[in-house]
Amino acid sequence: MTETRSQILQGTLDLMVLKTLEQMGPLHGYGIGRRLEQVGQGALIVNQGTIYLCLVRLVQKKWVSAEWGKSENNRKAKFYAVTKAGQAQLQAETENWQRISGVVGRVLQPETGS
Amino acid sequence: MRALVHTILARIAGFLHLGKQDREFHLELEAHLAMAEEEKVRQGMTPEQARRSARLDLGGLTQLQEAGREARGLPWLDTFWLDIKLGIRKLRQSWGLTLVGGLAMTIAIAIGVVVFMVFELAYGGSLPLDEGDRIVAIQTWNERAQRLHDTALQDLERWRTTVQSLQDIGAFHTIERNLVIGNGPFSSVSRSRLAEPVSLAQMTASGFRLARTSPLLGRTLSATDEIPGAAPVVVLGYDVWQSRFSADPKVLGQIIHFGGAPHTVVGVMPEGFAFPVNHRFWIPLRTDRGTLAGPQELAVFARLAPGATLESAEAELAALGLLPSPTVTPELMEQLRPILKPYALALTGDTDRWLVRLILVLVTLLLIPPCANIAILVYARIVMRQEEFAARYALGASRGRIVGQLFVEMLVLAGGAASLALLVVGLALRWAERNLVSDLSAGAPFWMDFTLSLRAVLFAAGLAVVAAAIAGLVPAIKATGRQMQTGLHALGNRTGMRLGATWTALVVAQVALSLAALPAAVEIGWGTVRKGVLGPGFPSEEYLTAKLAMDGNLLEATEGTRSVAASSEPASTALANTALANREHPPSLSTADRFAGRQIELVRRLNAEPGVLGVTVGVLPGDEPWERIEVGPAPPVQQSRQDAQLLRRSLVQKNQVDLAFFNVFEIPLLTGRHFEASDFETAISEVGDLDAESTSAIVNQTFVKQLLGSGNPLGRRFRYLPSDRRQESTAQQALTWYEIVGVVIDRPGNATHGTVYHPAEAGQMSAPSLSLRIGTDPIAMTSRLREIVTTLDPNLRIKDILTLDEIYRQKAAGNNIGAFSLGAVTLSVLLLSAAGIYALMSFTINQRRREIGIRSALGAQPHRLLGSIFKRAVGQIAVGTTIGILVALVLNYLLPAEKVGGWSVPGVIPAATAVMILVGLVAAVGPARRGLRIDPNEELRNS
Structure with a gap:
C-alpha cells in the first residue's frame, strides 16, 4: 500500500502558519489547524499539537502577535495575527521557498518525466 | 538577528513567568480540545468518541505541555538548577570530601x-x-638607570607656563610638623594645646582647581599665597575641623602653629577631600627659587586639557625636553626625560602590566595542586558510583549530561569555597585597613578602596570555574570515557574499573609531601609566633617608647626642605623613607646641634620626673637596620690555618645606643665590658668629626655563636660592607674595622640573628627613639611626655608614643596571621592526604567485596583477611612515609629552620611521622570497619 499522506517538511510549518494567518486574518490555534487540513485536502499530516509549539516560536520572534478573545462559539481562545515583521519574513521565506522548490523540481524533472 | 534577540528576551521573560505561561498554555489547549470535540459531535460522533478523537489529533497533552515549557523557558537553566540541587545533596552525602576539598579550594x-x-x-x-x-x-x-629622578623646579615652572595639552599644573610635597592650636607662649602650654605631629601638604594653589572641589567654608589656597612674604595661611580638612575645632563655623581667622610658625586658617574642605594623597592640612608651596632651593622630592600633578590624550601630552613634554640644571651633569642630563602617567599609578608605584598578568596567572596555577588532589578523590568516588552512572547511561543520559552534572557538583563546591574565601578576604581587608594602614603616619591614599571590588569577585568566580574544571571535569571525562567502553557491563560489576598506577603514585607522593612539609611548617610557624607566645622575656609594659625628630622652621627659607617625607612614594613605605631621606640629606649642622642639645635636655628633664626609672635614646627595638658585615680573622694565637683565610660574612642588625641603654633594658653582660664614657668621648675628640663613630662594639651571644665560633670573642674585629656589592672591592680598604669589647645576652627579639651595638651620642643617630622605663601608669606619662616636649621646643617632634608591649603585640598580630595562613595550608595538605588514604582504602574494600565475602565464607579470620587486603595500601603509605622522612631530613640539612625564620624544634621529624601514621590509621578505620561488616551470604548471593 502506498502512503498518500505526507509529513510536513521540516521548517515549513512556520511558513505555512504565517501564510495562513496572513490570508485569513487573526485565528486561534484550532482554526489554523483546520485551515491547514482543508488546504492540504487530506494529503497532509498535521499534528495539531506541533502548531501550538510553532506558534510559541513565532510569538517569541515577534512575527506573530497573540491576544485572548472569544471564538465563534463564544469560547475563550487565543487569537494570533501576523505582525509587520512577520509579513516581511513571510515574503522573504516565500521567495526562498519558490527558489528552492524550483531547483528541486528541475532536479527531479528528468526522473519523473522518463 | 533581531528575531534571535527577541527569542532570547522572550525566553528569559518566559523563564521568569513560567507558572503563568504554563497555565495559559493549558487553557489554550483545553479550548482547542473543546472546539474539536464540539465539531466532532456535530459531525455525528458520540461525546465519548469525540473526546478521544480530539485528544488523539492533538497528541499527548502532558508531553505537549512539557515541550511548550521547554520552548518558552530556559531549559538548560532548569537542568543547571537541578544539577545544583543534586550536587548539594551529593556533597552533603560525602561530607568528608566536601570539607577537605572545600578547605583546600578556599x-x-x-x-x-x-x-x-x-x-x-x-x-x-x-x-x-x-x-x-x-x-x-x-x-x-x-x-x-631605569628609575625616577627628582623633578627640577625650573622644569615645573616652564611646564606651568608653556605646556598647552595640560592644565592646572602644580606640585606638592609632604612634610611633618608639630601642630599647636591657639596663640600664646609655648613655655606655658596647657594640656589642650599639646603639640601633636601632623602631616602637611605643601601644595600649589592649582591643586584645588585640579581637584575641582569647592571649600566648605572660606576659601582654598590662592596664587597670591604663593608669593614670598605673603601671610602664612592654612586650609583645614573636614575631620580636623570637626575634631579640633568642634565644627566651629568661626574657625576662619584663627591661628594654628606648625612648629613655631603661626598660620591663619582661611578655609575648610568638605568631608572626604584628601587630595593629593591623604592630607588634612594644606599650606602654600612657594615655587620661587629663593624658597625652594636644593633637591626637592616634588610630586607634579596636572589635568589633561580638553581634547588632549596621555600620549599627545607626553609627546608635547618630550618635545619640550628638560632644562639644563647646574646640579646635574650634562651626561646625566642626556639620560633624563619627562614622562606622564595616570596620577594614582604614578604615586603608588608602577610595575609592568605584563608582570601583573604573569603573577595573576601564577596565582591561578596555585589552584592546580589542591584541585588535582580533589580530582583524584572525585575520580575514586565516580568509580564507586559507577552503578549509578551506568544506569543513567542505560536510561538514555548522554555522556555530556553526566560529565556536566559532575562538573556542576564541583562547581557548587568551588562556588562555596569562593564565597567563603571572599568573606575571609573581605574581613581581612577591613582588618588591614583598620590596623595596618592607620598605623602608618600618612594612612592610605584617598583613592584606595579597601572593600572587595566587583572585579575581585569576578576573579574569584573565574578561579572557582577553573577549580571546578580541574577537580570535576577532568576526572569525569576520564571516568566516563571508560564508562562508554564498559557500558552496561559495568552495571553491578564492581571490578569494571581500576585505580591505576597513576593513582598509586599520587597517593604515595601525597603522603611523602605532607610528611616532608610538616616539620618545616611546624618550625617556621613556631619561629614566627614564638616571640608573641613566650613574650619578650622582660616587663615590656614598663617601657614607653617614642620616635623623635627635629624640624626646621617653616618660614626659614633654607630649612624648608628638611625632614621631607617621601611623598611620591607609596604610603606604606613613607616611614622607611623618612629614615632614608634623613640619611641622604642630613639636617644642616645648626639643626643637628639644636637637636642634640634638645635630646640631652629632654633626657635630663625626664630623668628628673617622678616615676621614671631610666631613660635611653637609641634605635627602637625591632627597627634596627640590617647590615652586611665581614668578620676579620681570629688572632694568630688561636687560629688554625684554615680559619685565617676565612672571612665570614653575614647580615646582622645594627643598633646605636647611649650609655644608659644596657642598664635601662637590664641586659646583662656575659663577658668583656659595657660601654664607658670614654667610648663616647674618644669618638668625638679623636676624629674631630661629629658623625664619626667609636670603634668599640658590643655584640649579642648569637653573633658570637654564629660568626665567631668557640674562641675568645673579645678583641675580634668586623667591618660593614657597602650595600652595593659592586663597590665592595674598591671600597674595601677604606672600611673601618670595629672591635668587640663585650658580649651581652640575647634579647628575645634578636635570638635568631647577630646584633651589634655601637655607642652613639645624642645627635649622632639618624632616627633616634626614646625609651623610658616607668613604674607608673603609661597613659599618664604619655601626656606628661608630650607636655615636656612641647615646652622644650615646638620644633621637636615626638610621635608614636607606645609601650614596648604594644609594639610587640602589633608585631605579633602580623606574625600570627602569617602563622595562621601557614597552618591552614599545612592542615589542608594533611587533610587531603588523609582523604587520599581514605579513598584508597574505601576503594580497595569496595572492589574486593566479593573476594572478602567468599574468603570469609570459607572460614578466613576477618582480621587476617583485612590485613592481606590492605597489604598493598599499607605498603603504599609506608613507601610515602619513608620518602617523606628522607625529604624532610635533606630539607632540614640544606635549609635549617633558623635560616628561613624558623626555630628548630627537637624531635619534630619523628613527631611528624607519628602524626602522619596516626592520620593514615584514622583514615583507614572507617573503610576497615565496613570491610569487617561484609555479609558473606549477601555477597555470594549477588555474585
Whole structure:
C-alpha cells in the first residue's frame, strides 16, 4: 500500500502558519489547524499539537502577535495575527521557498518525466 | 538577528513567568480540545468518541505541555538548577570530601583574591574626583638607570607656563610638623594645646582647581599665597575641623602653629577631600627659587586639557625636553626625560602590566595542586558510583549530561569555597585597613578602596570555574570515557574499573609531601609566633617608647626642605623613607646641634620626673637596620690555618645606643665590658668629626655563636660592607674595622640573628627613639611626655608614643596571621592526604567485596583477611612515609629552620611521622570497619 499522506517538511510549518494567518486574518490555534487540513485536502499530516509549539516560536520572534478573545462559539481562545515583521519574513521565506522548490523540481524533472 | 534577540528576551521573560505561561498554555489547549470535540459531535460522533478523537489529533497533552515549557523557558537553566540541587545533596552525602576539598579550594582561592586585591589597590585606576581619570602626574625618568629622578623646579615652572595639552599644573610635597592650636607662649602650654605631629601638604594653589572641589567654608589656597612674604595661611580638612575645632563655623581667622610658625586658617574642605594623597592640612608651596632651593622630592600633578590624550601630552613634554640644571651633569642630563602617567599609578608605584598578568596567572596555577588532589578523590568516588552512572547511561543520559552534572557538583563546591574565601578576604581587608594602614603616619591614599571590588569577585568566580574544571571535569571525562567502553557491563560489576598506577603514585607522593612539609611548617610557624607566645622575656609594659625628630622652621627659607617625607612614594613605605631621606640629606649642622642639645635636655628633664626609672635614646627595638658585615680573622694565637683565610660574612642588625641603654633594658653582660664614657668621648675628640663613630662594639651571644665560633670573642674585629656589592672591592680598604669589647645576652627579639651595638651620642643617630622605663601608669606619662616636649621646643617632634608591649603585640598580630595562613595550608595538605588514604582504602574494600565475602565464607579470620587486603595500601603509605622522612631530613640539612625564620624544634621529624601514621590509621578505620561488616551470604548471593 502506498502512503498518500505526507509529513510536513521540516521548517515549513512556520511558513505555512504565517501564510495562513496572513490570508485569513487573526485565528486561534484550532482554526489554523483546520485551515491547514482543508488546504492540504487530506494529503497532509498535521499534528495539531506541533502548531501550538510553532506558534510559541513565532510569538517569541515577534512575527506573530497573540491576544485572548472569544471564538465563534463564544469560547475563550487565543487569537494570533501576523505582525509587520512577520509579513516581511513571510515574503522573504516565500521567495526562498519558490527558489528552492524550483531547483528541486528541475532536479527531479528528468526522473519523473522518463 | 533581531528575531534571535527577541527569542532570547522572550525566553528569559518566559523563564521568569513560567507558572503563568504554563497555565495559559493549558487553557489554550483545553479550548482547542473543546472546539474539536464540539465539531466532532456535530459531525455525528458520540461525546465519548469525540473526546478521544480530539485528544488523539492533538497528541499527548502532558508531553505537549512539557515541550511548550521547554520552548518558552530556559531549559538548560532548569537542568543547571537541578544539577545544583543534586550536587548539594551529593556533597552533603560525602561530607568528608566536601570539607577537605572545600578547605583546600578556599585557601587557594583566598590567596588568589588577596594577590588580586593587592594589585587592585596599588594600580586601581582613577581618582574619585570630577573626571579623575584625566588627572596625571609628570615625572622625570632616568632612562639608563631605569628609575625616577627628582623633578627640577625650573622644569615645573616652564611646564606651568608653556605646556598647552595640560592644565592646572602644580606640585606638592609632604612634610611633618608639630601642630599647636591657639596663640600664646609655648613655655606655658596647657594640656589642650599639646603639640601633636601632623602631616602637611605643601601644595600649589592649582591643586584645588585640579581637584575641582569647592571649600566648605572660606576659601582654598590662592596664587597670591604663593608669593614670598605673603601671610602664612592654612586650609583645614573636614575631620580636623570637626575634631579640633568642634565644627566651629568661626574657625576662619584663627591661628594654628606648625612648629613655631603661626598660620591663619582661611578655609575648610568638605568631608572626604584628601587630595593629593591623604592630607588634612594644606599650606602654600612657594615655587620661587629663593624658597625652594636644593633637591626637592616634588610630586607634579596636572589635568589633561580638553581634547588632549596621555600620549599627545607626553609627546608635547618630550618635545619640550628638560632644562639644563647646574646640579646635574650634562651626561646625566642626556639620560633624563619627562614622562606622564595616570596620577594614582604614578604615586603608588608602577610595575609592568605584563608582570601583573604573569603573577595573576601564577596565582591561578596555585589552584592546580589542591584541585588535582580533589580530582583524584572525585575520580575514586565516580568509580564507586559507577552503578549509578551506568544506569543513567542505560536510561538514555548522554555522556555530556553526566560529565556536566559532575562538573556542576564541583562547581557548587568551588562556588562555596569562593564565597567563603571572599568573606575571609573581605574581613581581612577591613582588618588591614583598620590596623595596618592607620598605623602608618600618612594612612592610605584617598583613592584606595579597601572593600572587595566587583572585579575581585569576578576573579574569584573565574578561579572557582577553573577549580571546578580541574577537580570535576577532568576526572569525569576520564571516568566516563571508560564508562562508554564498559557500558552496561559495568552495571553491578564492581571490578569494571581500576585505580591505576597513576593513582598509586599520587597517593604515595601525597603522603611523602605532607610528611616532608610538616616539620618545616611546624618550625617556621613556631619561629614566627614564638616571640608573641613566650613574650619578650622582660616587663615590656614598663617601657614607653617614642620616635623623635627635629624640624626646621617653616618660614626659614633654607630649612624648608628638611625632614621631607617621601611623598611620591607609596604610603606604606613613607616611614622607611623618612629614615632614608634623613640619611641622604642630613639636617644642616645648626639643626643637628639644636637637636642634640634638645635630646640631652629632654633626657635630663625626664630623668628628673617622678616615676621614671631610666631613660635611653637609641634605635627602637625591632627597627634596627640590617647590615652586611665581614668578620676579620681570629688572632694568630688561636687560629688554625684554615680559619685565617676565612672571612665570614653575614647580615646582622645594627643598633646605636647611649650609655644608659644596657642598664635601662637590664641586659646583662656575659663577658668583656659595657660601654664607658670614654667610648663616647674618644669618638668625638679623636676624629674631630661629629658623625664619626667609636670603634668599640658590643655584640649579642648569637653573633658570637654564629660568626665567631668557640674562641675568645673579645678583641675580634668586623667591618660593614657597602650595600652595593659592586663597590665592595674598591671600597674595601677604606672600611673601618670595629672591635668587640663585650658580649651581652640575647634579647628575645634578636635570638635568631647577630646584633651589634655601637655607642652613639645624642645627635649622632639618624632616627633616634626614646625609651623610658616607668613604674607608673603609661597613659599618664604619655601626656606628661608630650607636655615636656612641647615646652622644650615646638620644633621637636615626638610621635608614636607606645609601650614596648604594644609594639610587640602589633608585631605579633602580623606574625600570627602569617602563622595562621601557614597552618591552614599545612592542615589542608594533611587533610587531603588523609582523604587520599581514605579513598584508597574505601576503594580497595569496595572492589574486593566479593573476594572478602567468599574468603570469609570459607572460614578466613576477618582480621587476617583485612590485613592481606590492605597489604598493598599499607605498603603504599609506608613507601610515602619513608620518602617523606628522607625529604624532610635533606630539607632540614640544606635549609635549617633558623635560616628561613624558623626555630628548630627537637624531635619534630619523628613527631611528624607519628602524626602522619596516626592520620593514615584514622583514615583507614572507617573503610576497615565496613570491610569487617561484609555479609558473606549477601555477597555470594549477588555474585
